[in-house]
Each structure stands twice: as structure tokens, then as C-alpha cells.
Amino acid sequence: MSYPADQTANPAPLGLLGFGMTTVLLNLHNAGLYELNSMILAMGIFYGGLAQVFTGLMEWKKGNTFGTVAFTSYGLFWLTLVALLILPRLGVAVPTASGGMVAFFVMWGLFTAVMFVGTLTMNLATRVVFGSLVILFALLAVGDALGDAMIGRIAGWEGIFCGLSAMYAALAQVLNEVYGRVVLPLGEKAPA
Structure with a gap:
């Protein structure tokens, strides 16, 4: 019995x-460019959170274990982060103590470091996204552990780079598919 080829996007x-x-x-x-506000929290819930969880489920349907684990996990990361920020404000949880996010950032950094190892067989754009995310979690953990606002600001700038690299990887895939050729290079590994 033959099965139809996967025609999903x-x-x-x-x-x-x-x-x-x-x-x-x-x-x-x-x-330090502006305050934490409802726009960031809403993005964390819906686009960073739910959209990535949905993406993870779609990757599962395509048989992509790496994509399933990565997108579902980081989607749930965003939902968890938003919950950590708003639950205390709603009076349903005790606020995280100063320096209390260190374990959170360390755990996510360790997870991301292992996922980065998985990207070593993938294109350069994906390696940059995961590599810069490992650095971001390390900076966030160290900044929180030391209570050092300057390290937090450095983490912010590094995080902007990380986010922009993910946006580039996404838009390169879209444009390359639409045009049927490399419009924006992803740094594909040469075949062995």
C-alpha cells in the first residue's frame, strides 16, 4: 500500500x-529601551507561545522530532515566562525572589545547549539562532545571579540579535520557497 506524499506546508x-x-x-x-508592557506579554502568550506550540504540533505531523521538541518547548517557555510575570500581579502566586530566575534560565540554557548540538547537522542560520540563544540564557542567568543590570542590558542586545537571526531564518525559508531559488542564503551544509 502506498501513501500520498506529504503536501503540507x-x-x-x-x-x-x-x-x-x-x-x-x-x-x-x-x-533598557522601554518598559515591560502589555504588548510584550500579549506577544508572549499568542505569537511566542501559542503559535510555536501549534508549529510544534505541525512539525510532529511531518515527522520532525527536532522541530516538534524545539517549537513546542519554546512556545511553552513563553507561556511560562508570561505566567511568572502576571500570576503574582493577579495575587495567585508569590513573586519570584530577587535572583530567583537563575534556575529557570540555567535549565533553559542547558536544554538549548543540547538542542544546539542537534543543529550542527543543519544550516548555518539555525546554528546561529540556537547558539545565540545559549549565550542569551547564560547572560540572563549570570545577570540575575549577580543582580547586575549592565549584564541584563548586554543580554538584551544579544537577545535582539538572537531574535533577528530567527526572523531572518524564517523569512529566508519563505522567500526561497516562493521564488523557487535562494533569495536569502541559509548557509546550507555541503553534501558529504
Whole structure:
């Protein structure tokens, strides 16, 4: 019995844009350019959160374990981060103590470091996204552990780079598919 070929679209650009745009917006705040506001929180819930979870489910349908784990996990990261910020304001949770986010950032950094190892067989754009995200989590953890606002601002600028790199990877995939040729290079690995 033969099965029809998979004719579904590539969901990765949606997830990368959800991650990238939300990461840029939050890190504009981390860099000290403006306050944490409802726009960032809404992006964290809907585009960074739900869109990535949906993308992870679509990657599962395509049989892509890496995409499933990455997009679903980072979507749930955004939903968790927003919950950590708003639950105390709603009076349903105790606020995280000063320096209390260190474990959160370390765990996500460790997860991301292992996922980065998985990108070593992928294109350069994907490696840049995950590599810069490892650095971002490290800076956030160190900045929080030391209570150092300058490290937090540096993390913000590095996070803007990380988010922009994800946006580039997403839009390159979209434009390359639409035009049927390389419009924006992803740094594909040469065949062995």
C-alpha cells in the first residue's frame, strides 16, 4: 500500500517568526529601551507561545522530532515566562525572589545547549539562532545571579540579535520557497 506524499506546508517559518519577533520585543525591554508592557506579554502568550506550540504540533505531523521538541518547548517557555510575570500581579502566586530566575534560565540554557548540538547537522542560520540563544540564557542567568543590570542590558542586545537571526531564518525559508531559488542564503551544509 502506498501513501500520498506529504503536501503540507513547512511550519518552521511560523515558529521561527513567533520566537524571533517575541524575543526581539522582550529584549528591547531588557536592553533598557522601554518598559515591560502589555504588548510584550500579549506577544508572549499568542505569537511566542501559542503559535510555536501549534508549529510544534505541525512539525510532529511531518515527522520532525527536532522541530516538534524545539517549537513546542519554546512556545511553552513563553507561556511560562508570561505566567511568572502576571500570576503574582493577579495575587495567585508569590513573586519570584530577587535572583530567583537563575534556575529557570540555567535549565533553559542547558536544554538549548543540547538542542544546539542537534543543529550542527543543519544550516548555518539555525546554528546561529540556537547558539545565540545559549549565550542569551547564560547572560540572563549570570545577570540575575549577580543582580547586575549592565549584564541584563548586554543580554538584551544579544537577545535582539538572537531574535533577528530567527526572523531572518524564517523569512529566508519563505522567500526561497516562493521564488523557487535562494533569495536569502541559509548557509546550507555541503553534501558529504
